[in-house]
Amino acid sequence: MxxxxxxxRPERTLRLLDSLFRRNKPAADPARIALDRLGRSxxxxxxxxxxxxxxxxxxxxxxxxxxxxxxxxxxxxxxNRASGLLAFSVLTxxxxxxxxxxFRNKAMFTPLATSALTVAASLHGTTDxxxxxxxxxxxxxxxxxxxxxxxxxxxxxxxxxRVGGFRWVNFFYRAPVGAPMAILISGLFGVASERxxxxxxxxxxxxxxxxxxRTLATITAGSMAxxxxxxxxxxxxxxxxxxxxxxxxxxxxxxxxxxxxxAIRGGEKRRxxxxxxxxxxxxxxxxxxxxxxxxxxxxxxxxxxxxxxxxDGPPVPTPPAFTGVALAGLAALDLLEGDDA
Amino acid sequence: MCADQTILANREGLxxxxxxxxxxxxxxxxxxxxxxxxxGWLSMQEYADGEEVDFAIVGxxxxxxxxxxxxxxxxxxxxxxxxxxxxxPLEDFASDETAQSQLFWTDKRIVDGDNPLxxxxxxxxxxxxxxTVHYAMVALRQRPESFASRxxxxxxxxxxxxxxxxxxxxxxxxxxxxISGPIRYPWGxxxxxxxxxxxxxxxxxxxxxxxxxxxxIDWTETPLAxxxxxxxxxxxxxxxxxxxxxxxxxAKQSALVTFIPRAIRAGAEVRDLAMVGRIEVNKDGRATGxxxxxxxxxxxxxxxxxxxxxxxxxxxxxxxxxxxxRHPDGLANSSGLVGKYLMTQSNQAVFGVMDDEVxxxxxxxxxxxxxxxxxxxxxxxxxxYIHMSQGPLPVEWSSVLTGSKGLWGDxxxxxxxxxNHQVGLKMVGEMMPQERNQVTxxxxxxxxxxxxxxxxxxWCDNDKAMIKHALDFMQQQAEAAGVKEIFxxxxxxxHLAGTIRMGADRRTSVVNADCRSWDIPNLFVCDGSVxxxxxxxxxxxxxxxxxxxxxxxxxxxxxxxxx
Numbered sequence: 001m002x003x004x005x006x007x008x009r010p011e012r013t014l015r016l017l018d019s020l021f022r023r024n025k026p027a028a029d030p031a032r033i034a035l036d037r038l039g040r041s042x043x044x045x046x047x048x049x050x051x052x053x054x055x056x057x058x059x060x061x062x063x064x065x066x067x068x069x070x071x072x073x074x075x076x077x078x079x080n081r082a083s084g085l086l087a088f089s090v091l092t093x094x095x096x097x098x099x100x101x102x103f104r105n106k107a108m109f110t111p112l113a114t115s116a117l118t119v120a121a122s123l124h125g126t127t128d129x130x131x132x133x134x135x136x137x138x139x140x141x142x143x144x145x146x147x148x149x150x151x152x153x154x155x156x157x158x159x160x161x162r163v164g165g166f167r168w169v170n171f172f173y174r175a176p177v178g179a180p181m182a183i184l185i186s187g188l189f190g191v192a193s194e195r196x197x198x199x200x201x202x203x204x205x206x207x208x209x210x211x212x213x214r215t216l217a218t219i220t221a222g223s224m225a226x227x228x229x230x231x232x233x234x235x236x237x238x239x240x241x242x243x244x245x246x247x248x249x250x251x252x253x254x255x256x257x258x259x260x261x262x263a264i265r266g267g268e269k270r271r272x273x274x275x276x277x278x279x280x281x282x283x284x285x286x287x288x289x290x291x292x293x294x295x296x297x298x299x300x301x302x303x304x305x306x307x308x309x310x311x312d313g314p315p316v317p318t319p320p321a322f323t324g325v326a327l328a329g330l331a332a333l334d335l336l337e338g339d340d341a
Numbered sequence: 342m343c344a345d346q347t348i349l350a351n352r353e354g355l356x357x358x359x360x361x362x363x364x365x366x367x368x369x370x371x372x373x374x375x376x377x378x379x380x381g382w383l384s385m386q387e388y389a390d391g392e393e394v395d396f397a398i399v400g401x402x403x404x405x406x407x408x409x410x411x412x413x414x415x416x417x418x419x420x421x422x423x424x425x426x427x428x429x430p431l432e433d434f435a436s437d438e439t440a441q442s443q444l445f446w447t448d449k450r451i452v453d454g455d456n457p458l459x460x461x462x463x464x465x466x467x468x469x470x471x472x473t474v475h476y477a478m479v480a481l482r483q484r485p486e487s488f489a490s491r492x493x494x495x496x497x498x499x500x501x502x503x504x505x506x507x508x509x510x511x512x513x514x515x516x517x518x519x520i521s522g523p524i525r526y527p528w529g530x531x532x533x534x535x536x537x538x539x540x541x542x543x544x545x546x547x548x549x550x551x552x553x554x555x556x557x558i559d560w561t562e563t564p565l566a567x568x569x570x571x572x573x574x575x576x577x578x579x580x581x582x583x584x585x586x587x588x589x590x591x592a593k594q595s596a597l598v599t600f601i602p603r604a605i606r607a608g609a610e611v612r613d614l615a616m617v618g619r620i621e622v623n624k625d626g627r628a629t630g631x632x633x634x635x636x637x638x639x640x641x642x643x644x645x646x647x648x649x650x651x652x653x654x655x656x657x658x659x660x661x662x663x664x665x666x667r668h669p670d671g672l673a674n675s676s677g678l679v680g681k682y683l684m685t686q687s688n689q690a691v692f693g694v695m696d697d698e699v700x701x702x703x704x705x706x707x708x709x710x711x712x713x714x715x716x717x718x719x720x721x722x723x724x725x726y727i728h729m730s731q732g733p734l735p736v737e738w739s740s741v742l743t744g745s746k747g748l749w750g751d752x753x754x755x756x757x758x759x760x761n762h763q764v765g766l767k768m769v770g771e772m773m774p775q776e777r778n779q780v781t782x783x784x785x786x787x788x789x790x791x792x793x794x795x796x797x798x799x800w801c802d803n804d805k806a807m808i809k810h811a812l813d814f815m816q817q818q819a820e821a822a823g824v825k826e827i828f829x830x831x832x833x834x835x836h837l838a839g840t841i842r843m844g845a846d847r848r849t850s851v852v853n854a855d856c857r858s859w860d861i862p863n864l865f866v867c868d869g870s871v872x873x874x875x876x877x878x879x880x881x882x883x884x885x886x887x888x889x890x891x892x893x894x895x896x897x898x899x900x901x902x903x904x
Contacts, residue, residue: 162547163547163550163551164550164554168524168525168538169523169541169542169562173541236538237538237569238538238570239537239538239569241537241570241572295571298576299571299576299577299579300577300579300590308579312579
């Protein structure tokens with residue numbers, strides 16, 4: 001997948017953010033920025049020329065990507081999107097659920113702060129074309145990942161601390177153990193995206209010193225498994241009373257498995273299958289939001305009683321987590337392209 | 342009628358196109374209220390009085406409501422009668438304990454004996470849907486040995502049905518009501534997973550759990566007939582806590598919102614405010630129909646078969662009131678046992694206060710349970726009991742404080758101030774079937790001119806021993822959970838059973854395993870009154886399982902031409 005650069009205007013505001021983190025020298029280098037701009041203008045001009053001349057061009061040229069083929073950066077920005085979407089889901093969901101829990105513990109504000117920062121970092125990254133990590137984003141993403149880990153520990157403690165300990169009813173109704181994992185995943189995607197922006201040896205992008213495609217595919221598949229686990233637990237609690245409740249425990253795990261298959265065994269056919277299933281998972285996340293909105297309607301009083309039912313009904317903000325993870329999977333697939341050769 | 346009531350009645354009349362359900366029949370003119378839709382109607386088939394229907398069913402609760410649905414769905418023509426009103430829960434049920442006493446059977450009855458029963462709120466309902474409209478939704482299975490108490494446990498009488506068969510029908514009943522229960526039930530033989538997941542525990546339930554863990558006994562979430570997730574038009578429970586005075590959201594899977602709509606959709610007719618006074622029997626000894634009072638007059642419905650499902654007081658009363666020259670002791674009474682072996686369940690409790698706020702009225706009243714003393718046989722009395730966490734509403738609680746604790750005036754007010762810190766454990770215990778505990782007819786008559794029931798009840802030594810054991814144990818458990826200022830409520834009883842017992846021998850029982858009268862082949866009785874022993878659990882699920890079995894047996898008998 002390749003993304004068109006956004007128009008320059010939002011970048012100006014985001015560059016303000018940059019100025020707050022001047023330690024990231026290459027990013028703040030005005031000459032580099034000017035070069036970047038020049039490069040992008042050139043790209044645009046080239047793209048316009050190609051489109052204009054399109055009918056007369058040979059096939060090979062026509063299908064060339066219109067933007068710079070810097071795979072690492074493109075994939076990094078795709079990951080920024082994935083991370084941002086997950087963080088937005090966490091921001092809204094933890095706001096709702098922790099409000100429901102009356103912020104009894106002050107630590108319950110933490111995910112609101114870190115997920116909001118992560119959304120900002122991801123917006124910033126999405127518009128950033130540079131081939132370098134960014135300190136603000138890097139720190140934010142790392143913080144998000146840590147929040148996820150600590151949050152999981154808090155939630156596990158919350159389940160185990162009630163009488164009966166780790167029994168089903170406590171897993172059903174106490175703090176959901178899987179929920180903080182979403183911000184952990186969001187942070188992981190972000191950290192990976194920052195690593196990706198640096199080309200690896202031989203021009204192949206790497207993450208943590210390993211082939212980027214496979215590493216990211218593995219992180220994505222793991223994240224998918226966790227997200228599916230959380231959906232399964234809560235849909236099991238809801239007794240799968242609507243057959244649609246089986247969708248998030250069938251399509252996403254299938255897409256995770258197909259992605260791993262494509263990463264390990266390679267081949268265009270496997271990648272196509274994985275790509276199709278990941279798009280289905282993207283759709284699952286979007287459809288889930290509407291299904292949950294319908295679920296709110298089925299509570300006593302429906303949307304007329306939204307103040308109560310948004311809190312007690314199925315959580316409207318959570319399903320897009322699947323979309324976020326699937327977007328990361330698609331970025332991983334892009335990186336896997338050509339790995340066979 | 343005072344001004345306020347008139348306004349209320351009018352407003353309601355405007356909404357549902359009808360006057361108060363207590364005064365005017367609602368199931369008429371080819372339609373009956375749809376309990377799930379405000380102002381909604383279900384189209385309903387109607388039968389003429391002179392038309393001989395396949396089944397006339399007396400009562401629409403756990404027994405009658407279930408049978409009406411099952412038999413109508415099997416293609417039989419069915420008319421089900423209920424003396425009570427046809428409520429619309431979404432419109433008629435107020436969040437007001439006093440107003441909701443409209444759900445109870447408070448007609449005149451006479452009680453006596455050493456331990457006279459207190460009739461009304463927790464043992465008899467008067468509504469389409471019967472007592473399931475106000476019950477606490479506790480849906481339990483009797484222990485296997487309870488179906489053979491005489492041979493396995495040495496007391497009472499054996500049921501004529503094996504526990505395996507009853508447990509198969511429990512599974513069906515649990516599915517019909519989508520019981521929300523624990524993933525793993527700690528006691529007894531393995532049972533299938535409950536159809537819905539358990540509800541969360543409130544603070545009152547956590548006290549039971551804490552005490553149980555301290556004493557090293559098992560506890561679990563109570564299997565309840567209120568849904569924890571949406572089911573059709575029933576939204577999940579919102580934990581208002583008004584379950585025992587009528588669920589106004591329809592989360593409660595009462596007969597009114599489950600079996601009754603099923604029955605009507607399948608072609609059954611339900612007649613509300615229809616009091617059955619007498620069953621007619623011809624000279625061949627077969628029932629021909631029944632006399633009922635509706636809309637100010639006595640009428641007669643012809644029927645090929647009659648099923649009585651009026652519970653342990655009204656069912657024997659109807660059989661006794663139907664006496665003729667040929668049946669001078671009442672119908673189906675050649676054994677002389679109609680009205681005998683009445684049983685209630687001991688319902689004693691320990692109450693106290695916690696330091697932390699509890700708000701025990703939130704949620705269904707009994708969210709946690711232990712069946713420990715149903716399954717542990719190391720005890721010095723027959724039978725067993727469960728105990729559960731409690732959450733009475735304020736008026737009910739104040740009646741416990743006045744009636745059982747004897748508080749009044751300032752002392753009462755001071756105690757009521759502790760309401761939000763109050764907790765309790767309450768038993769449901771098996772009382773022994775005794776022939777002397779019985780329902781007979783008094784000379785006085787009720788508003789229909791029918792002789793009222795005289796209810797005679799005395800505890801035996803075994804009952805007292807069990808109550809003492811339970812009070813001691815519950816107190817120990819509450820203390821282990823940190824409960825203070827403990828008070829023992831020693832006088833309460835609840836569910837009823839017996840009076841038309843089933844059995845394998847016509848000399849010692851009134852009906853057979855199919856709930857069919859030994860004497861009158863087209864007369865069935867299917868409710869709690871057929872229980873030979875009552876077991877140590879709430880009876881509703883057993884009645885429903887029995888009704889499902891009876892429906893299957895009736896279908897089978899009909900296929901074989903033996904009906």
